[in-house]
Amino acid sequence: IPIPGLPVLGPYGAQGCVPAGAPRQVAAGQLRARGNALFQAGDHAAALAAYTEALSLTEAPSERAVLHRNRAACYLKLEDYAKAEADATKAIAVDGRDVKALFRRSQALQQLGRMDQAVSDLQRCLSLEPHNKAFHEALRALGSSMHEKMKAMSCMDSKVEQMFQILLDLEEKDADKKQKAAQNLIVLAREEAGAEKIFQSDGVRLLMQLLDTAKADLMLAALRTLVGLCFGHHSRTTAILAELGAPRLAAVLGVEHEQVSLAACNLLHVMFDSLKEGLQKDFRGKEDAVVLDSSKDLKLLIKHLLELLVLEGASAHGRDNALNLLIKVVPRKSPKETNNSLSLWVIDQGLKKILEVGSTVCGSSGSLPVTENSRMSTSVLLSKLYEDLKCDAERENFHRLCEDYVRSWFEGHELPGKLRAIQTVSCLLQGPSDAGNRVLELEGIMDSVLSLCASVCEAHQLVAVEALIHAADKAKRASFITANGVNLLKEIYKHSERDSIRIRALVVSSW
Known part of the structure; x- marks a missing residue:
């Protein structure tokens, strides 16, 4: 200019x-x-x-x-x-x-x-x-x-106290009054001054009481308020995590109420972001007062998410939310980031737990509660973890753990174990296909897939046919399947009464 x-x-x-x-x-x-x-x-x-x-x-x-x-x-x-x-x-x-x-x-x-x-x-x-x-x-x-700010804060003190009194009053029957108090608390927490006032007014303990009521509306109010307290604030997040405890947060994530589980997922995501920022941020002013090892807090939260994956009492959507959180917070965002230690730690500590979800056969006795999205989410997580590895030694360790897991089910568990092993193969082929191809080459796996296609049990057929679809999608397997399985799949298409199986059989037999 x-x-x-x-x-x-x-x-x-x-x-x-x-x-x-x-x-x-x-x-x-x-x-x-x-x-x-x-x-x-x-x-x-x-x-x-x-x-x-x-x-x-x-x-x-x-x-x-x-x-x-x-x-x-x-x-x-x-x-x-x-x-x-x-x-x-x-x-x-x-x-x-x-x-x-x-x-x-x-x-x-x-x-x-x-x-x-x-x-x-x-x-x-x-x-x-x-x-x-x-x-x-x-x-x-x-x-x-x-x-003016001091006057406003003084007024805010009484408002915060009043809102908590309304929400925690078991004799208060006015639902509209409680809903308004909850909404006001959430809005207040979105402003830094309000969030700090709630935090300084013993708010975390009171919010914990709301969580312990097991009432969905009060739990939602508590979780959404906690989001405001944790957002972008490292020291408050570490203090809140210490007071609430990772086991409690993971338990709320695993509840049956879908909205509550989703709100807990959002809170945990915000906490992860604040803790990660704390590892990189140059703290000044009041943030200097709290110097904690954020990497330990991150691993503590992730440890409980991994445990939630195999917890029988956890809800299906809670399990899905845990998988989606792991996808978002564990792998590096960019190859320019050199530190992949979090992914390596998750693989060593939790790969077996992740594969437990991927190997679950819906409807089988004693299986974990899962949704129709659970296996795909597991495949995405496995793929992200595999892509985050930097050298052949790290990838070889991943392959070894997957192969050991598949063998543990395939050998000595008879038919239910073989089904779990084949389901794991499908999950890996949908995700890190290199790992899927490796386990597919294990002795007896492909033979079992083909033999189960002829099973009189439709559930067994479905597992086997899906495995064939994912295997045939890889060029190195297509010719083998064409030579050995097409006629069998055509017979399945003709005689099966279940549309889901007939459609899958048609997909592969038409190749």
Whole structure:
């Protein structure tokens, strides 16, 4: 953007470079001047780019301090208050008497809710320039704002107490009144001030009482309020996890009520995100008070999710929610992340439990409660874990664990065990197909699949035909199945009375 009265230097930053041959210090000064003009013209993003480019060209502490101070002003205009505070702090580190940097940091701190620190910076400004009217006015405004906030917090105290009283009063029969109190509590928890007030007012213990009522509406209110308390806040999340306990949270996830289970799933996802952020975040201010090992908390939650997978009393949708959570929180989000230790830990500690869900034959005696989506979710989780492995040794360990699991069912458990083994093969072929092909090559597996296709039991036929479909989908198996199983599948199609089997038999026999 051409600025009247300022010579155009040409593109810079992301759009180009300063004039060729210009000394670095001169170029930095030109970029700083251009940034000042852009800032005055209201183009704060372009000014920020100019100051940032200038920072890369100068090592002089005094010049860098000015550029950081100017960037802080840009960030304030762009409403990125955390970065504004960080840049102003860098300027103050060079010159503790820089009133512009102190004032800008106080503005950023006020927006970040750190009022005491904002007041301290303003008082420092006044000690350096006691006659500056702008500083006096800012301090008065901040004092007034803090007074209003204290009044609001005092009012909020009574509201929080009142809402909990209504919700926990067993004699209160007014359903509308309770519903309104629950909704108000949820809304309050979505605001940082409200969330902190609930937390500081013994709210976690009271929310735990709501969970223990086993009443769906009260449990939903508690879970949704806890989401607000945990969202984006590492220290509160660790404290809440310590008070509620991972076993309690996993138990709520496994309840029969579908909405309650889903709400618990959402809470756990938020907790996982907050704990993971805690591993990377540079804590400041009140967050410094809590320094905990988030990796232990993550593993504790995951351990209980894995145990839930094989818990007989857990609901089918609770099991599905646990699988979906593991899919979202365990594998790396990007190959650029180098640490896959969480996936390795889950494979070592829980692969057998995951395969237990994948091997479940619906309707069989003593089987785990599952939904029609459970096996596919298991396949997706297995696939994500396998894709997260980085070397042949890690993949070989995965293969060995899968093969050992299939053998444990196939050998010595007679027909029910063979069915579980074949169901596991199907699950692996739908997910990490390399692992599925490996177990398919184990002695006796394919023969059992073909023989079970001729079973008079429709449930057995269904397991076998599905395994053939997934096996034939792989090119290396298609010719073998064409030679050995097509005629058998055609007979199944002709004589089976169950549509689900006839459709599956038709799919493979038509290849």
